[in-house]
Amino acid sequence: MKMRNSNLRRHTLYMVDSRNRVLSQSIGSRSGVTLVELLLVAACFVCGVVIALRAGDTYGVLGYFGGFALGFVAPFAVVAAIGLTVAYLIGALTGIPEYPVCAAGKCHSRDAPNSDYRYEWDEAENRLIARCQCGTPYVKRGRRFFRLGEEGSLTPYMIWKPLRGWFTDDKPA
Ligand SMILES: [Zn+2]
Numbered sequence: 001m002k003m004r005n006s007n008l009r010r011h012t013l014y015m016v017d018s019r020n021r022v023l024s025q026s027i028g029s030r031s032g033v034t035l036v037e038l039l040l041v042a043a044c045f046v047c048g049v050v051i052a053l054r055a056g057d058t059y060g061v062l063g064y065f066g067g068f069a070l071g072f073v074a075p076f077a078v079v080a081a082i083g084l085t086v087a088y089l090i091g092a093l094t095g096i097p098e099y100p101v102c103a104a105g106k107c108h109s110r111d112a113p114n115s116d117y118r119y120e121w122d123e124a125e126n127r128l129i130a131r132c133q134c135g136t137p138y139v140k141r142g143r144r145f146f147r148l149g150e151e152g153s154l155t156p157y158m159i160w161k162p163l164r165g166w167f168t169d170d171k172p173a
Pocket residue numbers: 102103104105106107132133134135136
């Protein structure tokens with residue numbers, strides 16, 4: 001099982017936490033996402049240039065600079081706001097905090113980079129493994145949070161009930 005530490009990739013365009021990585025995985029391949037990010041930056045750049053030219057016509061040199069700054073930054077703010085809203089909605093459906101306290105009752109899920117959980121990408125199974133400070137690996141599937149056994153077995157641990165919280169999961173895996 002080949003592990004790659006994905007903490008370095010945490011602060012990408014859309015910031016926040018592993019939810020977005022899982023979302024990106026479901027949207028498409030990594031190169032596809034990179035292309036989308038490139039197009040977004042290019043679109044913001046064009047938007048900045050267009051607004052700079054218009055503002056420059058009206059307000060002179062300051063208009064060029066201010067117009068470009070506004071036209072370039074504002075679309076990023078909109079994209080970030082949409083990203084955060086989507087992340088919040090996914091969170092409301094799948095868990096806030098993202099993960100429950102660990103089975104030993106010690107480790108808590110917090111926003112990056114202060115979480116007690118660390119993330120590893122499991123290439124073989126194409127899934128995200130969350131490891132708490134105790135060293136116990138967990139796997140999250142939708143609203144369910146499983147303990148990962150040494151032989152790869154999944155033991156139900158907790159389940160997120162929207163608007164109610166994390167509860168002990170006693171249904172079989
Ligand atoms: Zn722990």
